[in-house]
Amino acid sequence: MSEIPAGPGWSQNKLRLQNVSRTFQTPRGPLTALEDISLEIQEGEFLCVVGPSGCGKSTLLNLIAGLDRPTSGDIWKDSAPVDGPGTDRIVIFQELGLFPWLTVLENVEFGLRMQGVSKAQRREQSRRYLRMVHLSSFESSYVHQLSGGMKQRVALARSLVTEPDVLLMDEPFAALDAQTRDLLHEEMERIWAETRKTIVFVTHNVREAVRLGGRVIVLSFRPGRIKSQFTITLPRPRHLEDPELALTAREVLAQLKEEINKAVEEEFRHEENH
Amino acid sequence: MKRITRQLAFYLCLVAIWQVISDLHIWPPYLFPSPGSVLEALQTGFADRSFLIGIGISLKRIAVGYGLSVLLGIGLGFLIAASEFLEATLGGLVLSLQSLPSLCWLPLAVLWFGLSEKAIIFVVVMGSLLSVTINTQAGVRHVPKIYLMAGRNLGARGLLLFLYVLLPASQPHLVSGLKQGWAFAWRSLISGEMIFVSLGLGHLLMMGRDLNDMSQVVAVMAIIMAIGHIVDRLLFERLENRIRHKWGLVGAA
Numbered sequence: 001m002s003e004i005p006a007g008p009g010w011s012q013n014k015l016r017l018q019n020v021s022r023t024f025q026t027p028r029g030p031l032t033a034l035e036d037i038s039l040e041i042q043e044g045e046f047l048c049v050v051g052p053s054g055c056g057k058s059t060l061l062n063l064i065a066g067l068d069r070p071t072s073g074d075i076w077k078d079s080a081p082v083d084g085p086g087t088d089r090i091v092i093f094q095e096l097g098l099f100p101w102l103t104v105l106e107n108v109e110f111g112l113r114m115q116g117v118s119k120a121q122r123r124e125q126s127r128r129y130l131r132m133v134h135l136s137s138f139e140s141s142y143v144h145q146l147s148g149g150m151k152q153r154v155a156l157a158r159s160l161v162t163e164p165d166v167l168l169m170d171e172p173f174a175a176l177d178a179q180t181r182d183l184l185h186e187e188m189e190r191i192w193a194e195t196r197k198t199i200v201f202v203t204h205n206v207r208e209a210v211r212l213g214g215r216v217i218v219l220s221f222r223p224g225r226i227k228s229q230f231t232i233t234l235p236r237p238r239h240l241e242d243p244e245l246a247l248t249a250r251e252v253l254a255q256l257k258e259e260i261n262k263a264v265e266e267e268f269r270h271e272e273n274h
Numbered sequence: 275m276k277r278i279t280r281q282l283a284f285y286l287c288l289v290a291i292w293q294v295i296s297d298l299h300i301w302p303p304y305l306f307p308s309p310g311s312v313l314e315a316l317q318t319g320f321a322d323r324s325f326l327i328g329i330g331i332s333l334k335r336i337a338v339g340y341g342l343s344v345l346l347g348i349g350l351g352f353l354i355a356a357s358e359f360l361e362a363t364l365g366g367l368v369l370s371l372q373s374l375p376s377l378c379w380l381p382l383a384v385l386w387f388g389l390s391e392k393a394i395i396f397v398v399v400m401g402s403l404l405s406v407t408i409n410t411q412a413g414v415r416h417v418p419k420i421y422l423m424a425g426r427n428l429g430a431r432g433l434l435l436f437l438y439v440l441l442p443a444s445q446p447h448l449v450s451g452l453k454q455g456w457a458f459a460w461r462s463l464i465s466g467e468m469i470f471v472s473l474g475l476g477h478l479l480m481m482g483r484d485l486n487d488m489s490q491v492v493a494v495m496a497i498i499m500a501i502g503h504i505v506d507r508l509l510f511e512r513l514e515n516r517i518r519h520k521w522g523l524v525g526a527a
């Protein structure tokens with residue numbers, strides 16, 4: 001497996017976040033979702049981010065994608081500052097956001113269409129990615145005709161087709177049954193190995209994080225900071241049932257539990273106040 | 275298929291009851307015409323081409339008036355939805371104007387445009403423009419933010435984002451707006467023509483009254499209903515169904 005070179009040489013950094021904070025103005029006053037996040041992500045790294053609900057995981061991905069701007073701090077990609085969205089960094093949203101008015105193939109084509117790629121060429125390219133996620137025979141279906149796992153794979157193909165070098169995935173497999181999720185884990189690992197993309201993968205499932213990631217980051221709850229990091233050196237391919245994997249997962253989980261408890265406490269306090 | 279036969283049977287029953295009542299001679303025929311005399315009125319109306327001319331004139335007016343409403347209404351709807359300021363000001367005005375029956379615009383129209391074709395088109399536009407606007411605006415407002423995020427993420431911005439994400443994403447509301455706008459436009463036109471009296475189906479209706487020809491009145495009413503219904507069914511309902519199927523908004527039925 002590819003090992004991260006010792007000493008984070010700045011030229012190999014795909015992404016660099018420096019003291020990034022994001023504060024939202026809400027009716028109940030300012031809410032700091034992320035605070036002082038400094039992070040370097042290597043080219044070809046598979047980074048998993050875990051944290052309790054509401055700690056700012058989606059916010060982090062939106063910031064990297066350029067769909068949202070940090071209140072303070074800087075984000076760099078390939079040593080250029082991130083300024084707005086770009087098809088080099090594609091998000092697979094928690095809610096997917098597949099377009100119901102388009103067929104599967106047209107959904108996958110969308111990014112290329114926006115780039116003005118000719119019809120023949122974008123058809124061909126999109127079909128290649130549909131094959132990659134085993135959905136060729138569903139290219140003329142509409143989104144609502146697909147199962148949850150199939151929708152996930154369409155979203156994956158739609159994101160890959162513009163050949164981004166950074167893939168930002170937001171709890172993509174949260175709503176799936178265990179078998180489908182296992183399959184998609186294998187598929188993700190394969191695609192990652194084939195394309196060597198830099199992946200930031202958000203999940204609240206610690207086992208999933210350890211199963212997929214080369215590194216796992218635990219975010220703290222409100223404000224979201226980097227609480228701890230784990231480098232996962234378990235050999236690939238991995239399986240969710242591997243005993244070593246379970247052991248590592250337990251370590252990560254201990255860290256996460258503390259934050260979840262904080263989140264629950266805050267929820268209680270909030271309820272008492274009302 | 276089954277639905278059509280059932281509907282046909284229903285209408286035949288209705289005509290049969292009508293026939294029976296008129297056979298009872300409770301009211302004189304000039305107040306309650308029989309189905310036969312209405313059919314006759316239809317035949318003569320089409321034979322001397324007066325109905326055809328009336329239909330042609332009304333259809334031309336509705337095409338112009340409704341066409342204008344659609345263009346202006348969709349444009350205005352997107353414009354209002356695009357800015358919070360316009361939404362608070364112009365949006366409110368549109369809502370309150372919508373409560374005016376379209377005939378209220380007739381005196382204004384006559385003052386501005388005289389007894390001209392423009393005046394009646396104006397009434398049609400005012401009758402349907404606002405409902406197209408309001409529905410367009412609602413359509414834009416109901417577009418889930420995630421589609422815009424996904425669109426931007428995949429490289430759509432500016433005009434591309436509007437054409438390929440915002441516009442199709444507001445389709446379901448847009449079509450309801452067009453459908454509702456059509457119904458309003460058609461009603462406004464006929465009532466306008468009835469008062470304004472310058473050819474068209476509404477005018478034929480009034481002529482029937484002036485001549486005490488109840489059969490003609492009922493015949494013209496049937497034509498007005500038929501046109502309104504056919505456009506609604508053949509055009510808008512099909513469009514709506516197609517979108518609902520595509521989006522998966524229909525139940526299992």
Ligand SMILES: Nc1ncnc2c1ncn2[C@@H]1O[C@H](COP(=O)(O)OP(=O)(O)OP(=O)(O)O)[C@@H](O)[C@H]1O
Pocket residue numbers: 024025026031033051052053054055056057058059060094204
């Ligand atoms: N546009 C916004 N306006 C105001 N507050 C926001 C906005 N977006 C996010 N937040 C707040 O920021 C915090 C972090 O949100 P975020 O969606 O990033 O959490 P998350 O870690 O992805 O949670 P989950 O696991 O439930 O998806 C939350 O408290 C949320 O309420």
Ligand SMILES: [Mg+2]
Pocket residue numbers: 057058059094170
């Ligand atoms: Mg989230």
